[in-house]
Amino acid sequence: MVWEAVADLDQLEEGDMMVVRMNGEPICVVRLYEDEAVAVHNTCTHQQQPLNEGYLQEDDTLICPAHNSCFDLRTGEPKGVPAVAPIPVYACKIEDDAIWVDVDQQLNDAEIPHKPYH
Numbered sequence: 001m002v003w004e005a006v007a008d009l010d011q012l013e014e015g016d017m018m019v020v021r022m023n024g025e026p027i028c029v030v031r032l033y034e035d036e037a038v039a040v041h042n043t044c045t046h047q048q049q050p051l052n053e054g055y056l057q058e059d060d061t062l063i064c065p066a067h068n069s070c071f072d073l074r075t076g077e078p079k080g081v082p083a084v085a086p087i088p089v090y091a092c093k094i095e096d097d098a099i100w101v102d103v104d105q106q107l108n109d110a111e112i113p114h115k116p117y118h
Contacts, residue, residue: 043113045085
C-alpha cells in the first residue's frame with residue numbers, strides 16, 4: 001500500500017475531475033461529494049479516449065466524450081454499449097484536507113486499457 005496525495009481538497013470542487021500520472025498510467029480523480037472522491041483509469045475501454053474530457057452525470061457515472069460510453073465510477077462497469085469492458089478503479093480517500101490514491105490497490109479486476117494505436 002502506497003498512498004499518495006494527488007490533490008488538495010480546494011483544488012477540486014464537487015463534480016470536478018483531474019488527471020494525474022501514477023506508475024506511468026493516467027488516473028482520473030473525481031470529487032463526487034464533499035467527503036467522497038474516486039479514482040479510475042483515464043482511458044475508455046472502447047476506443048481509448050481520455051475520460052476526463054467527458055462529463056459526470058448525477059448518478060455518479062462518467063460519460064466518455066467520444067462515443068458516449070458510460071462507466072459506473074465506483075465499480076468501473078460499463079452501463080451500456082459501445083464499451084463492454086470495465087475500467088480499473090483504484091483505492092481513493094479524502095483525509096487531512098487532501099485526496100489520496102493508491103494505484104497498487106485496484107478495487108476491481110479490470111485490465112489496464114491499452115494505449116491508443118494512433
